[in-house]
Amino acid sequence: MTQMLIDGITNITIHGGVLRVDCVTVGPDGKQQSAGTLLIPGPFVTAVLQTLVKGTQELDKKLREQTQQAGQEPANPTPSAGEQDGGKERDRGKSR
Numbered sequence: 529m530t531q532m533l534i535d536g537i538t539n540i541t542i543h544g545g546v547l548r549v550d551c552v553t554v555g556p557d558g559k560q561q562s563a564g565t566l567l568i569p570g571p572f573v574t575a576v577l578q579t580l581v582k583g584t585q586e587l588d589k590k591l592r593e594q595t596q597q598a599g600q601e602p603a604n605p606t607p608s609a610g611e612q613d614g615g616k617e618r619d620r621g622k623s624r
Contacts, residue, residue: 534563545570 534551538560541548549566568576 532564532566536560542570547573 533553535554536552538552539550547568551563552560553563555561
């Protein structure tokens with residue numbers, strides 16, 4: 529299994545039914561360099577993205593609980609999915 533450390537995403541495209549996510553990392557010189565491309569077959573895109581979002585939300589919740597138990601506020605709280613997309617996901621649910 530190949531592991532990839534990423535610090536960001538530079539481009540997302542769909543070509544030939546495959547979602548391609550170009551990832552970057554920050555090198556020792558402080559400059560971005562390619563970390564590789566994540567390839568997700570079209571039929572699995574929704575499931576993979578939903579799993580990533582759910583896993584991230586669960587991890588964020590656990591981190592917040594641990595921080596609260598320690599009596600501290602998180603230094604840099606992770607925005608929820610609704611905060612990341614400006615509330616679009618939340619608003620989409622209301623229009624249905």
